[in-house]
Amino acid sequence: MLKVIQLDKTYGSNKHSLKNVNFTAQPGEVTAIIGPSGAGKTTILRSINQLIRDDSGQILLDGQDIRQANKAGLRKIRHHIGMIFQNYNLISPLTALENVLHGRLGAKSTVAGMLGLYSNEEKTEALELLDEVGLKEYAYQRCDQLSGGQQQRVGIARALMQHPKMILCDEPIASLDPKSTKIVMDILRRLAKDKQLIILINLHQVDIAMEYADHVVGINSGAIVFEGATKTVDDDVLQKIYRQTDDAKTVVSANEN
Numbered sequence: 001m002l003k004v005i006q007l008d009k010t011y012g013s014n015k016h017s018l019k020n021v022n023f024t025a026q027p028g029e030v031t032a033i034i035g036p037s038g039a040g041k042t043t044i045l046r047s048i049n050q051l052i053r054d055d056s057g058q059i060l061l062d063g064q065d066i067r068q069a070n071k072a073g074l075r076k077i078r079h080h081i082g083m084i085f086q087n088y089n090l091i092s093p094l095t096a097l098e099n100v101l102h103g104r105l106g107a108k109s110t111v112a113g114m115l116g117l118y119s120n121e122e123k124t125e126a127l128e129l130l131d132e133v134g135l136k137e138y139a140y141q142r143c144d145q146l147s148g149g150q151q152q153r154v155g156i157a158r159a160l161m162q163h164p165k166m167i168l169c170d171e172p173i174a175s176l177d178p179k180s181t182k183i184v185m186d187i188l189r190r191l192a193k194d195k196q197l198i199i200l201i202n203l204h205q206v207d208i209a210m211e212y213a214d215h216v217v218g219i220n221s222g223a224i225v226f227e228g229a230t231k232t233v234d235d236d237v238l239q240k241i242y243r244q245t246d247d248a249k250t251v252v253s254a255n256e257n
């Protein structure tokens with residue numbers, strides 16, 4: 001289980017981006033973080049794997065506080081946290097298979113990783129994972145020759161190659177058409193159930209959150225304003241999550257400029 005307790009993050013001296021953030025995400029479930037632009041969704045995900053250092057609080061993954069880990073400990077923890085990004089973050093000239101194998105880098109020595117030395121077992125597993133996301137026949141194709149939806153599926157297979165406990169997905173479908181969105185979200189939901197993974201997803205699309213999430217965390221201006229089962233999200237809850245605060249108005253107008 002992921003348990004975030006009293007997480008606070010201030011950018012610079014006065015930009016208070018997360019304010020006393022508390023929520024949990026369970027294995028076997030898709031948890032969606034929803035909220036207006038600039039609410040703090042990405043900041044939460046990046047704090048969880050310590051890509052940015054937060055100011056205070058606890059981030060417990062199966063009881064272990066990620067914030068307290070030393071450098072070696074953090075590397076180990078991160079190895080079991082897959083990441084999926086809006087822009088896929090694949091290495092374009094490499095094949096789908098090579099990109100999936102990169103999911104093992106965190107478990108290898110630097111030299112083996114740099115030389116691209118992968119065992120036959122690892123190659124077999126990477127092919128199986130590509131099969132699992134419906135891309136076996138694309139294994140030897142360069143990633144820049146794949147569609148956006150296919151690239152995102154390679155990203156999912158790469159995350160699975162880490163043998164993750166949890167996958168953090170930052171706007172995974174923002175660049176995808178409806179058909180690819182459905183394929184990617186169906187895969188993420190199936191993986192949560194079949195592999196008992198914690199799947200935590202930042203989403204802009206409320207309808208997709210309602211369709212695919214088991215659990216919803218609503219954030220507005222850095223504060224959690226709702227947490228609960230998706231079926232308990234009604235219009236009042238959505239209004240609370242998406243209400244225009246002075247902070248949100250500032251971000252919206254900044255984005256419009």
Ligand SMILES: Nc1ncnc2c1ncn2[C@@H]1O[C@H](COP(=O)(O)OP(=O)(O)OP(=O)(O)O)[C@@H](O)[C@H]1O
Nearest residue numbers: 011015017035036037038039040041042043044251
């Ligand atoms: N590196 C940074 N330096 C200063 N402020 C930042 C930085 N990154 C984010 N912020 C601010 O922190 C707040 C939360 O940003 P964040 O990107 O987490 O929001 P978000 O909910 O993910 O937004 P979006 O949906 O638009 O991606 C915003 O006010 C943003 O301007």
